[in-house]
Amino acid sequence: MVIEYSGIVIRSVLTDKWEKFYDGKGIDGKGIGYYMFHMDDFDVVDATTHGNAARFINHSCEPNCFSRVIHVEGQKHIVIFALRRILHGEELTYDYEFPIEDASNKLPCNCGAKRCRRFLN
Ligand SMILES: [Zn+2]
Known part of the structure; x- marks a missing residue:
């Protein structure tokens, strides 16, 4: 375990209202x-004003970490785990796993990985 993605849990139907x-x-919002962070179809962890350092971890198509929603005493938590041994000073990254969208809504990926998928979604 590297870090929990902390923030305020909001219902996903309310994300547009919060963004406005x-x-x-x-x-x-840096346009992305x-x-x-969408936990599932129902809940989102909003770290915009109450997050920790986990919100600054960038996406990579060849990441060294991954995210999982885990359940602890009936509560959902997003936790970032290491995928492999991480060297001192190495940037932490994970795959944001954004849903695939059509060409008009594509977000370009600048992760720089050899096998970059070119888009985040
Ligand atoms: Zn990429």
């Missing part, structure tokens, strides 16, 4: 869905 609220406050 953040836009109104001038909080920059703010700092919201």
